[in-house]
Amino acid sequence: MSYLLRSWQGAVALLLCLLALTQLPLLGPEAPLPVGSGATSVILLLIAGGALASFLPIPSAALAAILFVAAHGAAWLLIGSVDGNEGHAGSAFFLLVAASWLLGWRCITVLADIEPNGRAAETVLRLLIPAIFGAWILILWEAGTRGAGVPFILLPPPSAIGERIGNSLPILAADVRQTIFKAVLFGYVVGCAAGFAVAILADRVTFLRRGVLPIANLMSALPIIGVAPIMVMWFGFDWQSKAAVVIVMTFFPMLVNTIAGLGAAGAMERDLMRSYASDYWQTLVKLRLPAAMPFVFNALKINSTLALIGAIVAEFFGTPIVGMGFRISTEIGRMNVDMVWAEIAVAAVIGSVFYGVVALAERATTFWHPSNRGG
Amino acid sequence: MTSSPSPVVSARKLGLTFQTGDGPVHALSDVDLEVAKGDFVSFIGPSGCGKTTFLRVVADLEKNTSGEITVNGMTPEEARKARAYGYVFQAPALYPWRTIEKNIALPLEIMGHAPAERAERIERTLDLVNLSGFGKKYPWQLSGGMQQRASIARALAFDADLLLMDEPFGALDEIVRDHLNEQLLKLWAATQKTICFVTHSIPEAVYLSTKIVVMSPRPGRVTDVIESTLPRERPLDIRETPEFLEIAHRVREGLRAGHSYEE
Known part of the structure; x- marks a missing residue:
């Protein structure tokens, strides 16, 4: 129990993974480019691995790195999976996006608790935390608009805006x-x-x-x-x-x-x-x-x-x-x-x-x- | 050193009345007083007795409404414009955007001293108040006692012969206060200035002064002027001597008399 309390984000992320397993596949039946079971299991493994790691008494910096890779890797693969399948995301997709977002949250929490030793570390942390925070706003925006197929006129995904810039x-x-x-x-x-x-x-x-x-x-x-x-x-x-x-x-x-x-x-x-x-x-x-x-x-x-x-x-x-x-x-x-x-x-x-x-x-x-x- | 024919401060029938919403307040009434050159005069009394107001009239920060006062034989305004006095306030009032050095330089800049002379005077006055080496610090980096010493250095920097001090050590703890009182006496002996010193501490007044002016409130007036019989050279333990205690007793009696008169 105390392990679970160490990271409630990890516990909820695991729960969301289990829920997502029952809702597979990631994309709806009409998706033009279905996602293979290989990619899906990599995403699930990344999230579950990150969530489990967050329960272990690992040094903060290492844990933050693991969570960073797990959360952003999973998000990257998830957003990649809707490429060409805009608007066909199923509930499993959103559950996994939410799970990786929770890992990102955990990552920021771990980083925020680190006591920096030295000027450089302090500066890096001060920039890194809001950067990850901002990145997740973009990730959720991108996954939400493309996964759900929000009309371009209402809200274009950030990648399209970036491309336009x-x-x-x-x-x-x-x-x-x-x-x-x-x-x-x-x-x-x-x-x-x-x-x-x-x-x-x-x-x-x-x-x-x-x-x-x-x-x-x-x-x-x-x-x-x-x-x-x-x-x-x-x-x-x-x-x-x-x-x-x-x-x-x-x-x-x-x-x-x-x-x-x-x-x-x-x-x-x-x-x-x-x-x-x-x-x-x-x-x-x-x-x-x-x-x-x-x-x-x-x-x-x-x-x-x-x-x-x-x-x-x-x-x-x-x-x-x-x-x-x-x-x-x-x-x-x-x-x-x-x-x-x-x-x-x-x-x-x-x-x-x-x-x-x-x-x-x-x-x-x-x-x-x-x-x-x-x- | 000894009293010269023309006094530094001379007040005749001095009065100051503030008009407030609740009617007139007599901050000073019928004050007759002379401060001779080289004197260390303390003003003591309960709050509202006009001791600070008297100092502010001398400094031309307030105007008397009746009577006459001269400072160095001039009106207070002329004396202020002639930069006749240095004023030390209850708080250090150092400018936080200036270093200690620059704070001491402030009056020198305003009075148009040359940079080289400024530097020389800053160094000399910092030394006088035992703050050498702290010139580059900002006021908020120093302790309260050091800040007040810096503000004394600032008042000394332009070499006015008269130093007006309005409860300068009131906000400091007793240990620091004893120490600063001792230093102030040394400084007074070294610079031979005339000092008017407002306080509400009897031991402080007796320890420092050659003359103690006891005041009482409503209306603010002088009830007793005590010439101290203590020698000019005063170690801290002079405060245990019978002579000291006797003067302190007389001051206390004067304060009590001022109060019973009212009630």
Whole structure:
């Protein structure tokens, strides 16, 4: 019993294997390319072997390796078996997919419990765990859509999306250049800089402080769907109008956060500056801006995702025939759903990298903040 | 060293009233006080007696509403603009994004000292507070006592003759406190500064001071000024001597009198 408790995922996986045995073959009777009993028994052996190994007191690293091979090997063979047989998978197929997913889960659990000894091991683990996690989302997506034969228009399998990305690199690159490197970057930089500058101006000039916040508040409430077509009227079809939308979207979070940040320095720290007879700009540069940096970076991070959304949505309202938003809106009309997903995937990767770069800069700048100090 | 004709701080009928929602609060009323050059003056009293407020008026962090006060013969504002004093707060108030060195450099940067001179002064003041070798650390990497010493170094760095200290050791444990008190006396002897020191500890006040100002609350006022008869050279065990205990007794009496007056 205690062996079973060591790995409930392994126990359930074994159970699922037994259930699958009663439901064989893997594919329905009309499958054009039936799977031989050899391949089926290899899959069953892999899963059962991995599940049994998870009960044994093997060193964590070795166990993780065994589970990794068993789970991914079985998944690989299972997905291979529906190649050409899309939509003909039987219940045994899904039971075995679920069983190998459980082994993958066990593998992550084992990895997560390892106490890394050394920097390199720690880095590897930190990357490996989310990588396996992400891979299983793709595996389940692939097995589910192809095994059950989900219509391509509803949800294409990730392999088809990957293939589309591979085949459309020049188009994707042109779209990224148009949307990201022109509209998003320009709008982001100008919007954030403007928000920052106006915040400092409002801090210095009292009447602005009273007047600017309500107006800025109103601006932030403007619906992007309404603003975008107007910006296209004002600034034309090309990237400038999208950059304008991004500026409108990123300005306000930066303004509000910077104003909040400028108030973040403590009373004692301000008194200290006063006791030195420090002037406004010295206090600003040496105390209030450094103290505001956590707030400013908060805005930069929020804006990194807002800018991407703004630019893509703005392209729905008239663009030259290039750009990520343009591609999404036209390809969905032509039922090329894989291209839409390809753009979404590229946007997600770029958005993550963008966010990651800002987060790294934040850690370098606000290393002193209690949330970043570490040990 | 000895009292010179023009006092460092001179208050006449000094009063400060805060207007609050519950009516006026008399933080200070009718305070008459002189602090001579080279004095170590402690302000002691229960909370609300105006000891911190008095220090803040001297520092021009608050404005008196009545009476007169001069610092080095000037108004507090002129004195502040002339960078006449260094202020040590209840907490270290070191900037966490600056190393200890850079924190001490802060007033020097603001006052426009040249980099070479800055480096020389940082080294000298770090040595004064026994923190040599810790200049490259960040404040949050040091203990509370070390942080407070660093903040004293920062107040000393620009060589103001007057040091205003507002319960600088209030948050520290007694062992660290004894140690820092001893160091502070050495520092005072070495730099010959005038020190105004707010505390709520009787032994601390008696041990450190040449003059003890006993204050009481509602309204904040001075009830007794005790000139210490202890020698300037004070080892820690002076606190066991009858002379010390007698002064402590007088301070305690003064505090009690201030309270009974109210109740």
